[in-house]
Amino acid sequence: MEQRRFKALVVREDEEQQFQRTVEERRVDKLLPGEVLIRVHFSSLNYKDALSANGNRGVTKNYPHTPGIDAAGVVAASATAQFKEGDEVICMGYDLGMNVPGGFAEYISVPSEWVLSKPTGISLYETMQIGTAGFTAAQCVERLISLGVRPDQGPVLVTGATGGVGSTAIALLAKLGFQVATVTGKESAHTFLKELGAVKILTRKQATGRVGAALLRERWAGVVDTVGGDLLAGAIKATQYGGVVASCGNAASGDLPITVYPFILRGICLIGVDSANCPMIRREEIWQELADSWRLTVLDDLTTRISLDQLNQFIENMLAGRTKGRIVVDLTGVTGAAT
Ligand SMILES: NC(=O)c1ccc[n+]([C@@H]2O[C@H](COP(=O)([O-])OP(=O)(O)OC[C@H]3O[C@@H](n4cnc5c(N)ncnc54)[C@H](OP(=O)(O)O)[C@@H]3O)[C@@H](O)[C@H]2O)c1
CATH class of the missing domain: 3.40.50.720 (NAD(P)-binding Rossmann-like Domain)
Structure with a gap:
């Protein structure tokens, strides 16, 4: 597992202080050590991600970096009893995608306090149609x-x-x-x-x-x-x-x-209103509403589903104010390694 390779969008600063974005191969054991390793199935593009991907140091201090403040997927390994392999989970905000490698990758490794069990009644894909936005x-x-x-x-x-x-x-x-x-x-x-x-x-x-x-x-x-x-x-x-x-x-x-x-x-x-540091108890309440009586039936009308390879272009579009609605990044088919 530790030597498993996966794909991630990596933002690098070049000698002219320009920021370049490429899809690269990374290794799971090079992720920051965390308590929960998640195989990301879907992420989403938020304005903050576009800023991080464009070298905004108010969002991300150090590069190379993988943005993505949202991730929904399946637990691949867990060092805590709270989560077990195969659990469907959401991870959003905190420092994910800002200063911790984020959801524009097939794997993330995060502290268990950042992880929320996906409520029943909503799919992993739908959670990212909603996402932080x-x-x-x-x-x-x-x-x-x-x-x-x-x-x-x-x-x-x-x-x-x-x-x-x-x-x-x-x-x-x-x-x-x-x-x-x-x-x-x-x-x-x-x-x-x-x-x-x-x-x-x-x-x-x-x-x-x-x-x-x-x-x-x-x-x-x-x-x-x-x-x-x-x-x-x-x-x-x-x-x-x-x-x-x-x-x-x-x-x-x-x-x-x-x-x-x-x-x-x-x-x-x-x-x-802040979402990044919203307390977990409030996150759980809001997600339960979104899965239940606030469940939106128009999510498909406002969502564009893209691949990791298309992300660079959509980041440019968002920075130029040309995007509309929500953009979901589908990571299920990147290497065919989805659990
Ligand atoms: N507090 C939090 O926790 C939190 C969480 C998520 C997002 N945010 C913030 O919320 C804002 C929106 O996020 P988002 O993900 O919805 O971004 P987005 O998808 O890029 O949408 C921003 C929208 O704002 C409008 N806009 C852009 N520039 C404008 C300008 N100069 N004057 C007036 N309207 C302008 C545009 O809508 P129209 O073309 O339709 O006018 C644009 O589509 C961002 O500032 C983001 O950082 C905060």
Whole structure:
């Protein structure tokens, strides 16, 4: 087992400080020692992976490196009693794919505290159709609901609508009976967004509103924001009295140019969402919902399934803002070594 060879996407920095990505052969015994060795069947491409694959040192400090913050597969060896060979598991976030070799490989080796048993009612493939992006969307929706946002209170706005987080948030909100308004920069994606359940589609300019204004007309009962900056500011300023805004991303900017007026005059709530270090107990609860009453039937409509060899091109597309929905990396047939 230790000498087994496997395929992985490896990012290397060349002499001109350019980052090159190639599919290479690695050996299991060269992985970091961990408690659970997982034969990865599926991974998925998230924005953070594209940054890691492009040499972003805020995400990954040292290269050569294999990105991939998501992995779903089968336990190949375990040093703990908690997991045994053959168990179907998910591993997402923590330092996976950031500073620990990640899911863009046939094998990962990780601490047992990072590993979650796959709930019944959902396949390994479906867990990666959701992945970190969808899990983050689900956390945002759960936050809105737990803070009192209900479908009869008005529309919920989703920004970065065609992205991985945005598209899953739309599908989930629509499934739960919310009227979903969306913001997209892609005119060509209107049909895609409507099929996921969006009833209103705004341009980025329309959703941002007047940049200098402290408040805008009250429109949103809730917001799932994936982009930050002026769009998040506009969404907060247009959130109705008592509404809730979940902020989980910075696809446009890490800035937030607002005043305190939406908070002190309309009592709105701004809540942050993180998935990387989300406690295991909460992960289990959210995944159980996603496998059960929140199970999405439109996942195939928002997923592109690719091979390890196609990943490099899709990373480029994501960095250029050309991807849509979720991208699942299929590692089952790479060497034919799948367990
Ligand atoms: N907090 C967490 O734990 C967590 C977890 C996952 C992701 N995230 C973050 O959430 C964000 C979205 O992730 P993702 O996986 O959905 O990424 P993605 O698939 O690349 O989607 C991002 C979307 O944002 C929109 N966008 C991009 N640049 C923009 C700009 N300059 N202005 C306005 N909109 C812009 C685009 O949608 P349109 O073309 O439709 O407008 C794009 O498709 C990222 O910042 C990511 O790091 C955070």
